[in-house]
Amino acid sequence: xxxxxxxxxxxRGMGADTYAGCKYMVLAESRDCPDLNAFYKLLFGLVxxxxxxxxxxxxxxxV
Numbered sequence: 697x698x699x700x701x702x703x704x705x706x707x708r709g710m711g712a713d714t715y716a717g718c719k720y721m722v723l724a725e726s727r728d729c730p731d732l733n734a735f736y737k738l739l740f741g742l743v744x745x746x747x748x749x750x751x752x753x754x755x756x757x758x759v
Contacts, residue, residue, distance in 0.1 A: 700739065707743045715747070 707715060719740050726733040 703739065704743055707740070708746060 707718070710718065722736050723733065723740070726736050
């Protein structure tokens with residue numbers, strides 16, 4: 697449990713591009729192990745809820 701919380705803190709602190717790359721790589725590498733893949737999907741799902749949306753508005757247009 698402690699390790700999971702530490703992983704969540706590290707993931708929360710990553711920049712948007714680093715986070716997206718990490719998420720893609722971890723999920724891709726764990727696809728052959730269903731239990732591990734399910735854990736990572738749950739982990740990233742929880743972190744995604746807490747990360748801010750990365751859509752900026754400038755002059756009414758989505759950037």
